[in-house]
Amino acid sequence: MTYLEKAFEALGDPTRLAIFQRVAARPHSVGEIAEHMPVSRPAVSQHLRVLKQAGLVADVKDGTRRVYQVKPEGIDALKKYFDQLWTRNLNAFKAAADKASERKNNDSSSGNRTGKKVI
Amino acid sequence: MTYLEKAFEALGDPTRLAIFQRVAARPHSVGEIAEHMPVSRPAVSQHLRVLKQAGLVADVKDGTRRVYQVKPEGIDALKKYFDQLWTRNLNAFKAAADKASERKNNDSSSGNRTGKKVI
DNA sequence: TCTCTAGGTAAGTCATCCCTTACGTTAGTG
DNA sequence: CACTAACGTAAGGGATGACTTACCTAGAGA
Numbered sequence: 001m002t003y004l005e006k007a008f009e010a011l012g013d014p015t016r017l018a019i020f021q022r023v024a025a026r027p028h029s030v031g032e033i034a035e036h037m038p039v040s041r042p043a044v045s046q047h048l049r050v051l052k053q054a055g056l057v058a059d060v061k062d063g064t065r066r067v068y069q070v071k072p073e074g075i076d077a078l079k080k081y082f083d084q085l086w087t088r089n090l091n092a093f094k095a096a097a098d099k100a101s102e103r104k105n106n107d108s109s110s111g112n113r114t115g116k117k118v119i
Numbered sequence: 120m121t122y123l124e125k126a127f128e129a130l131g132d133p134t135r136l137a138i139f140q141r142v143a144a145r146p147h148s149v150g151e152i153a154e155h156m157p158v159s160r161p162a163v164s165q166h167l168r169v170l171k172q173a174g175l176v177a178d179v180k181d182g183t184r185r186v187y188q189v190k191p192e193g194i195d196a197l198k199k200y201f202d203q204l205w206t207r208n209l210n211a212f213k214a215a216a217d218k219a220s221e222r223k224n225n226d227s228s229s230g231n232r233t234g235k236k237v238i
Numbered sequence: 239t240c241t242c243t244a245g246g247t248a249a250g251t252c253a254t255c256c257c258t259t260a261c262g263t264t265a266g267t268g
Numbered sequence: 269c270a271c272t273a274a275c276g277t278a279a280g281g282g283a284t285g286a287c288t289t290a291c292c293t294a295g296a297g298a
Contacts, residue, residue, distance in 0.1 A: 005133045012131020013256080014124045024204055030275060043257055045276055064265045064274045070208055079205050082198035085143055089191055132286075149245055162287055164246055183244045183295045 003055065007078060010054035015039060016047040020070075023057055027069040122174065126197060129173035134158060135166045139189075142176055146188040 011017050015037070022033055030048065034041040048068055051057045056074040060067045130136050134156070141152055149167065153160040167187055170176045175193040179186045 001133070005136060008127060008130040008136055009133070011127040014120070014128070015256080017124060017127055024208070031273090039256085040258065041275075042259085042277080046256080049276085061265095064272095066275065070204075072205075072208055075201060075204050075208060079198075079201035082194060082201055085189075085194050086191075086198050089143070089189055089194060134286080150243090158286085159288065160245075161247080161289085165286080168246085180295095183242095185245065 003077060004081060006054040007056060007074065010050050010056055013047070015043075016050060019044060019047050020051055020056060023051075023068050024070045024075075027060075027067050029062075029065045029067050031065070033068075122196060123200060125173040126175060126193065129169050129175055132166070134162075135169060138163060138166050139170055139175060142170075142187050143189045143194075146179075146186050148181075148184045148186050150184070152187075 011020060018037065019033055022028055022036070030041060030044055033048075034044045037044060048057065048059070052059065052068075054074070055071055055077075057068050058071045060069065130139060137156065138152055141147055141155070149160060149163055152167075153163045156163060167176065167178070171178065171187075173193070174190055174196075176187050177190045179188065
């Protein structure tokens with residue numbers, strides 16, 4: 001199980017995503033989160049554990065309370081992933097566009113006569 | 120169900136994430152994907168449908184084949200989401216740091232005498 | 239037209255999960 | 269020390285979902 005898999009699996013549940021977004025807005029205690037959620041407090045606890053194990057949040061003890069906050073490294077990793085994906089996709093599209101125009105200008109240079117795209 | 124929820128739910132399954140990453144690397148037909156996956160071809164079809172409904176991939180017909188490729192808008196939306204999250208978190212951390220040093224320099228200015236953090 | 243290939247769909251099963259209630263634990267307070 | 273507040277954990281149940289096999293459809297080529 002890679003880090004990315006764990007992160008996406010953690011954010012894959014709508015309730016958990018909502019909790020994550022709330023924590024991302026500002027640090028919250030467990031009770032504060034549960035107040036504004038349609039599920040019980042233990043459920044919130046369990047979701048927070050998953051988010052924590054995925055490296056997306058961290059908790060700080062404050063008396064009997066436990067304050068959860070976003071873990072910047074987690075967000076950074078996801079941000080970088082999509083940045084890379086975006087960049088590579090730009091290149092892929094550019095290459096595809098070049099290939100298409102090249103084929104248009106000089107189709108006979110290609111050995112492909114089936115009409116099918118070469119994937 | 121928001122767009123973000125659908126996207127994360129789609130990427131939340133490891134098998135589906137693997138399929139998405141394969142398609143993201145370069146366009147693939149369904150059979151090509153299934154060849155390198157530990158699940159059956161119908162399973163891949165079902166995963167691709169979920170990814171498509173989430174707006175992450177698109178398909179192009181090519182004879183009897185169906186070639187799937189990444190949908191740039193989907194990646195862009197996720198990229199922007201984490202960019203924003205990252206920026207806001209930077210600000211949040213800066214604010215927290217400022218507040219901490221301010222409290223250290225002039226603690227009496229605060230009405231909070233409990234020692235608990237004001238969240 | 240007959241056949242083959244590629245892929246979507248239906249139905250069913252088994253595992254995984256999400257949530258609840260109940261309980262245990264720790265820290266603050268009188 | 270007793271009580272409360274805040275939270276984590278255990279156990280169980282009901283629902284979701286991921287996968288399989290079987291079937292159906294559409295396009296390509298003889």
